[in-house]
Amino acid sequence: MFKWLEKNLPKIVMAPAVGLIGWFVYGFVLWTLYISFTNSKILPKYELWGFGQYEKLWASRKWLIAVDNLLIFTALFLIFCVVIGIILAIFLDQKIRAEGLLRTIYLYPMALSFIVTGTAWKWILNPTLGIQKMFRDWGFENFTFDWLVDREMAIYTIVIAGVWQSAGFVMALFLAGLRSVEDEIVKAAKIDGASLFTVYWKILLPMMRPVFFTSFVILVHISIKSYDLIVALTQGGPGISTTMPALYMTQTAFHKSQVGLSAASAMMMFMAVAAVIIPYLYSELRRENAR
Amino acid sequence: MQDSLKSSSYQQLEQKSKYTNMFLRWFLYFILILFASYFIFPLYVMVVTSLKTMEEIRQGTLLSWPSGLNLESWAVAWGGRGYGAGDTFLRPYFWNSIKMVVPAVFFSTFIGAMTGYVLTKWRFKGDQWVFLFLLFGCFIPFQAILLPMARTLGVLGISNSVVGLVLVHTVYGIPFTTLFFRNYYISVPTELVKAARIDGAGFFKIFFKILLPISAPIIVVTVIWQFTQIWNDFLFGSTFSFGEAAPIQVALNNMVLSSTSVKEYNVDMASAIIAGIPTLIVYVLAGKYFIRGLTSGAVKG
Numbered sequence: 001m002f003k004w005l006e007k008n009l010p011k012i013v014m015a016p017a018v019g020l021i022g023w024f025v026y027g028f029v030l031w032t033l034y035i036s037f038t039n040s041k042i043l044p045k046y047e048l049w050g051f052g053q054y055e056k057l058w059a060s061r062k063w064l065i066a067v068d069n070l071l072i073f074t075a076l077f078l079i080f081c082v083v084i085g086i087i088l089a090i091f092l093d094q095k096i097r098a099e100g101l102l103r104t105i106y107l108y109p110m111a112l113s114f115i116v117t118g119t120a121w122k123w124i125l126n127p128t129l130g131i132q133k134m135f136r137d138w139g140f141e142n143f144t145f146d147w148l149v150d151r152e153m154a155i156y157t158i159v160i161a162g163v164w165q166s167a168g169f170v171m172a173l174f175l176a177g178l179r180s181v182e183d184e185i186v187k188a189a190k191i192d193g194a195s196l197f198t199v200y201w202k203i204l205l206p207m208m209r210p211v212f213f214t215s216f217v218i219l220v221h222i223s224i225k226s227y228d229l230i231v232a233l234t235q236g237g238p239g240i241s242t243t244m245p246a247l248y249m250t251q252t253a254f255h256k257s258q259v260g261l262s263a264a265s266a267m268m269m270f271m272a273v274a275a276v277i278i279p280y281l282y283s284e285l286r287r288e289n290a291r
Numbered sequence: 292m293q294d295s296l297k298s299s300s301y302q303q304l305e306q307k308s309k310y311t312n313m314f315l316r317w318f319l320y321f322i323l324i325l326f327a328s329y330f331i332f333p334l335y336v337m338v339v340t341s342l343k344t345m346e347e348i349r350q351g352t353l354l355s356w357p358s359g360l361n362l363e364s365w366a367v368a369w370g371g372r373g374y375g376a377g378d379t380f381l382r383p384y385f386w387n388s389i390k391m392v393v394p395a396v397f398f399s400t401f402i403g404a405m406t407g408y409v410l411t412k413w414r415f416k417g418d419q420w421v422f423l424f425l426l427f428g429c430f431i432p433f434q435a436i437l438l439p440m441a442r443t444l445g446v447l448g449i450s451n452s453v454v455g456l457v458l459v460h461t462v463y464g465i466p467f468t469t470l471f472f473r474n475y476y477i478s479v480p481t482e483l484v485k486a487a488r489i490d491g492a493g494f495f496k497i498f499f500k501i502l503l504p505i506s507a508p509i510i511v512v513t514v515i516w517q518f519t520q521i522w523n524d525f526l527f528g529s530t531f532s533f534g535e536a537a538p539i540q541v542a543l544n545n546m547v548l549s550s551t552s553v554k555e556y557n558v559d560m561a562s563a564i565i566a567g568i569p570t571l572i573v574y575v576l577a578g579k580y581f582i583r584g585l586t587s588g589a590v591k592g
Contacts, residue, residue: 009494010413017406017465018421024462025428028436035438044442088326091319104578105327108334111574111581113523115540116567119547120333123340123556124353134352164330172582196315225432228525232544249434250530259438266434277430281423 029270036263044259053264063265066243069155073162073244074223080163081219082212085170090200092171093178103175107168114165118232121161122148125233151241154234158242161229166222170215177211178204210287217280224272245269341365341561348556364557368546368565379549381565383535384542388522390453391538395460396517402461403468403513404506408498410469411476412484422473428466437530444531451532459531460521467520468513471584475509476502508580515577516584519570539566 005012039049057063088106092099109117124130127146135143147153181204189199227246230236236243236251243251245265253262340348341364342357371380410422440459441450449455479502487497528538537545543566547559574581 006493010409011415013405013494014409014421017402017425017469020462021425021428021465024436024440025431025466028439029431031439032435044438084326087322091323094316094319096319096323102323102327104575105330107578107582108571108574109330110585111519111570112567113525113540113570115523115525115544116563117333119543119559119563120337122547123560124333124336129348129556130353134354137352164333168330169585172586176586221430225434228540231525231529232547235548246432246434246526250437250526253438254530263438266432266437269432270435273430273432277427281426281430285419285423 032263032266032270035260036267038260040260040263042257042259049260053260054268056261057264057268062240062243063245063248065240066245066248069242069244070224072155073159073226074220076156076159077162077166077223078216078219080159081167081170082215084163084167085215086174086205088167088171089174089178092175103172106171109165110169112165114226114228115232117161117165118229121157121164122233125157125160148234149238151238154238154242158226158229158233161233162223162226165229166219170219173211173215174208177208181207213280213283217276220276221273224269224276337560337564341368341557341564343557345555345557364555365561365565367555367558368561379542379546381539381542381546381562384537384539385565387453387536387542388539391456391460392518392521395457395464395521396514398457398461399464399468399517400510400513402465403470404472404503404510405498406465406469407472407474407476408502410473411479412481412497412502413494422469425466425469428463429470433463433526437526441531451534451536453532453536455531456527456536456538459527460517460524463527464517464520467516471509471513471516472506475506479505511577511580512584515573515580518573519581522570 034046035044036053037048037050038045039047039052092102096102125145125148127133127144127149130145132143132145135145147157185203186199189203190196194202225246226244227250230242230244230247234242236247246269249262249265249269252258252265256262336353339355339357340353342359342361343351344358344361344363347355347358367380369380369382369385371378371382406425410418444450444455444459447455447458449458483501484497487501492500523540524538525540525544528541529544532538532541543562546562
């Protein structure tokens, strides 16, 4: 008995983690999947109903707006975060004075919650007392910046705040990547007469392919899950103009009590994340096994 | 010989482009400082706004300096105005968050250390798959587990309680803590463990005598990561708790959204800073470990 215990102790120690994740992650996802095929309203029902919820979902104007917003947000969020992140990383890599301080400044938003930063941005962007008033007081009488209350433009305020929060993270990833490149490569290229621009554009950035890939995966992941920032900044408004899938899911489940429909929207989000993550994990594991 | 030739021609090259370099460097600093001001701007606005009176806010601009060190809105944000109903302030929710964060960070870190230890030093057949099984938990969108989790907490009788949130954060922290410890322990030479095993040391003795003493850096990284994640969480907090059991982020959001007659931006900003200060302090004091946590899941090796 004691021998058996000793031999299997590692597995016994593993068991709680595997059990908890098995139940609370895999079991729960399967439960949500099942419920998405039922006609559950306030309480879950267990007879199968087919793809009805998915049909309802893709016929819903609000969901289509949410998906549209997600695409706009993801595209802009990706482009701005990566461009700003790369510029800052390359510039910081030039033996800059006070590099540590600058890095701290670029990255501190990552330490704050989206609710905190959303509250701050909401105050800054509000037309009556925020940026708009600041410029008008400075003498630009006709200056207008009311995106926060403009149906067409409100989604871009979420981009502004989102990029502000996450660009520093991309900077940190690229800076780590650039620092891991041998100095000799850069020196050799310079001796061959390559300008600094060429060195980065032709040699270093192409070497950063894994970092691009990682940033892409992480940023897309953040944007699909984005919820807190929207709640703090716009609550999905004005109207429903800044709804995103994560907000749609919780609103449908907990305010509208359409459990089946919200399960269907959750599964769509799950599939979107899986489509990005599974190739990523696969390539990461292959890289690790190759070493 | 060749090496020295190379480096001297390299120096000549450096010399020639000295003037272009000087211009470039000014440009460099200009851009870097420009971005620094973009990043610092909201924090600056938060701080100065929290120190102003509403009168000053209406008259000045976002950037204008407060007339003095007016801490009244901080007092209101933290302790309220002292009239009963409808007087929401952050103090009780701040403690809710502390009561939630401390056990959740402890349990998830402990479990992660154990699983990371087994996965690297007591390898068994299929352990790669077990790791992948756990790792996938890092990436699931939590929307896919919200509905069953809400029901489970109800069945267990711990919905709308700090205990419930501790459970939720512990469970969904395990994939991350496992990843951190596993990646750290994998670089510890297995020979150490093997030698100890030959000497008759058991499973726990090896962990406490050999691995734990060298684990300080990864424990710091993991604790900071988990602390930041859990403190800043809003989705779980707002879904599984309301009213008096809510953590601070939820309370902050309610406070800002509650539309009492006049919007008091100075109190809002003071509240936001109070909700952000613990993680900000950790970041300033241990930024190195914070960044390591952020990037270690992403850039390996």
